[in-house]
Amino acid sequence: MFATAAAALLVIMCLALVRAFRGPKIYDRILAVNMFGTKTVLLIAVYGFMTGRPEFLDLGIFYALINFVGVIAALKFIERLDEYDEQEER
Amino acid sequence: MMSSQLPALQVVLPLLGAPFCFLLWRYPRWSWALATLLSWSAFGVAIMLLIQVQNAGTIEYAFGGWQAPWGIEYVVDQLNVLVLLIVSGIAAVVFPYSWTSVQREIDPEQQSLFFTSMLLCLAGLLGITIAGDAFNLFVLLEISSLSTYTMISMGRDRRALTASFQYLIMGTIGATFIIIGVGILYMLTGTLNMQDLATRIPDLGTSRASQVAFGFLITGIGLKLAMFPLHLWLPNAYAYAPSAASAFIAATATKVAVYVMVRYVFSIFGVGFSFETMHIQWLFVPVSVFAILFTSIVALFQRDIKRMLAYSSVAQIGYMLLGIGLVNVTGLSAALLHLFNHALMKGALFLAMGAVCYRIGNTFIDSMHGLGKQMPWTMAAFVVGGLSIVGVPLTTGFVSKWVLIQGAIENGWWPVVAVILVASLIAMLYIWRVVEAAYMKPRPEGAESITEAPASLLIPLWLLAAANIYFGANAQFSMELAQSAAKTLFNSAVVGF
Amino acid sequence: MDSIFTDILAGALGRYNYWVVIVLMMAGFYVVIASTNLVKKIVGLNIFQTSVFIMYISIGKISGGTAPIVWANAELYSNPLPHVLILTAIVVGVATTALGLSLIMRIKHAYGSVEEDEILALSQAEDEDE
């Protein structure tokens, strides 16, 4: 049961990875990274249950945190980057 | 109580002094004073260790009280006491020198950061010298490399940034190669302690994995010691670093890397594995012969004297590798001797260039016309260092070249002897170029007259120049230390220490 | 029959982990050497180092073992030593990255570009006119 859940999560992560590779715009890639992060959190939970040792869930809490801060940092720095690109073009 | 804790004190003093030095960021003079005090105390501890090793033999110090293969240990024997002495000696001379030379090259709020990274580099190098654990050696190597990148990047010229970045990339690749080698060795033997590795590697025989580990380690350490094809980072790093930093790194960093090479080739892998199975001497000898000739010729055409000295350093490291490649006791003791003497020579030359740079602002040969009369003491010290590089009798250079030639004759390799003599001639040429510019050429009319460098630069400079002559004249101290270390390394087939 | 299949699988795959890690190492090494952009060099360096860490950890893994934290019904623990070495090596990697990136920012403001060949051209020009 957990194996099928883990397999499904891996498939979802692969699809998110494909979007990250192909994503024409920066925002598609950030979206893919965000989805990838949340699925990794779930994979850790399921993997913990699969191997019968689920007490490593504070890793999951930490991954969710890091994923959120990573996305926010990317957005904040793109905002400043577009501004500089425009300045450079002007 | 004190005497049993000496090996730990040797590294812990500068290592824990660095945060205090960093905390004095508003008073650079105090952080310099603390750094100099700590470098002198490290030199004192090194001398005490020398006395202990000479009468008590190898000292082992287990960190945290855990015995050897489980915990990390420090091992002090005749080989690394020699390196300890020269590294802390050079530091004890360069640290007092650095205050005045830094005033002109680094702005005040960064000066305490400079002294902190110099202390960290000293601690890292001392730690590497007496590390008894392969992975701990990697960590201390990273500490010394990171602080070296920081020191180089503080140079005034914008090219110091690119030099530091290039050195960072190549240094990190070298460190990663070393960590791959250590990982494979751990996978095969299950231990990280050097003495333990030395006992367990022979029964691996000639397994492919241990040969690959040997190859990766030699490449990684070769990158760190600027072996000929991997030396591209060195000229820029030494030329654009602040003069105090380039003097300190030129005299110590590559020497410690040569020591690590000797430790891995002789103590850990053993003479049998490195020379009979891997035939590493057929890599060292041709590479060093080519390095000696090619870099000496390139040094002839450099306009910046510090760059010229950097290229001559690559050539001198070629001498050391040649000594290792001769695979006989005299050859190895010549390499260890040259490790000791080259630190003195290069230290003196770079300190002289620091004094010139203090007065003129740059070290180009055409801006040094007629300096011989205006800065007599500095140029006299430069001449002494130059003669030592050439290998004129009564200087340290002559001693180590003479032992190297003896080693080569022992093997009957006459072409190698010829190469050493030709290289000494080329060295004569590029030293003469500077001497001619300083003494023969008149001072250009427009240039204002240059006064002699201040005493705080001259005293350390002349200390090293005098050491060059002293150890040249009666070399039996360093000679006998190097010879006994070489003997222990050679006849200890299995246990290297 | 089922157990033979897993033995062959494990045996043949005995070196799978190492080969994949070697492919990753060489890809990272290639990025470091081939890329002219300094930021991509640092990314390549990180990939090269992280794949070395995966090699270390797969040395320490014992199939059937659990994480080296004392647990009531654990019959076999994986080897904790590579984990300790890698914890230190990761920190060394991040320190080098932070230093490299701050150097890149200073180079950008000093030379106006982060492409290696442009910087080389600028510094050579500076050498000539000195």
Next chain:
Amino acid sequence: MLLCEQQTPRGLNQLPRKKTEMELAVNITLLLMLCATVFAVVKLQSLFAIVMLFGIYSLLSAMIFVALDAVDVAFTEAAVGAGISTVLMLATLVTTGRWKKKPERSGLLPLFVVTITGAALVWGTLDMPEYGNPANPAHHHVADRYIAESPTEIGIPNMVTSVLASYRGFDTLGEVIVVFTALVGVLSLLQVRRPRTFARKQDNRPDTHRRRPYPVLQVVALIMMPFIIVFALYVQFHGDFGPGGGFQAGVIFAVAFILYTLTYGLDDSLALTPLPALKILAAGGVIIYGGTGVVSMLLGGNFLDYNVLAANPVSGQHIGIIVIELGVGITVASVLITVFYAFVTRAERNRAGEKQVDLPNKAD
């Protein structure tokens, strides 16, 4: 000896052999995804995409570390790779621009060097002991003492922390010194600017509408800040029992302040954590760690020997490990916060390097 009292959940009754097969399957798929990410990084031109994929690469390798039973390492790799390195690279990209202008250098020489090293390594693996079999030499000479005796000698369940802090304590001191050296290096290159106490009127440049702060993010950040800091303290002191420890706690603490800086702007965070305090804390953490070593020297043991710290050696180990983990946590947190502030200060200047008039991110 306090053992966390989780009993295994009901319904988990797989056979151990079947478990290894599944672990192997997860391990293989993750490694394949890793290779795909790396080849994408080699191919891509846009630096932003490369940094994003590097974030995925670190998250994936952290997941592999979980699959290979290296839980502490997974924690640190995710913290460092997906967290700190990615954020610092993004800050660098702001100044250096998004696009890689030139195509790669001619691929011949690098490809040749790379294939030679790769071939040497693969040739070496033929003799290497098999992956994962318990009889490997790596597990027997030194490691089995750690597994057998560390719960009794040092008395904490997490063997990785006991080896990290006590058996190989000097390595961890070296690690803290490396982090400190990175701080010295970054501070010598990039300066952190003074916080500006300002009553600034709204700047009416055309693109200012872009810079108005995100009220939603500010509220979410405000809600999460206390919980992140409590979680950091939990990870710091839970390091003996489960995954965690000084370094991971320091990173989480730094992530809390990075989130605050991203949403409220640098001036508010500099007001919250002034630079001199961070510098003193960074040096202080190293002094705490080294100080414990010196204290154990004064008490007669060797450097970093915790047995002498208390009457009975095991409680001495406990005290020693908690104090040095605290030292590591303080140093790492203050170093990473200061490095991030230095990068944001430099990122605020525009490409030409002059100081840019920066808008507050406060909802004004």
Next chain:
Amino acid sequence: MQIAVDLVSWLFLSMGMFLGLTGAYGILKFPDFYTRVHAASISDTLCTACFVIGLALQSGFNLVTAKLFMILILLWLTGPAASHALVRAANTAGLKPVTEKKD
């Protein structure tokens, strides 16, 4: 009783899997960025909830379940906030949604 709990948790897990897969398929196939955000954010919140409930049923009432629900609350707080910030950044950067149907 045990089988009932297993069945219910298996039901939740499969629902979570279904939502995740459709979300992932959506992120690949949808024409432009804004529709993809829609697909991804659904799979973010609901699929996580189903997984967490499915796993919580498996592990009964102990610390593990508490951690699971902590993760759920965290993801429910940060997921939509991140999607909001993402869409707003894309919008201010001038990314126009694809309106006419490309035939």
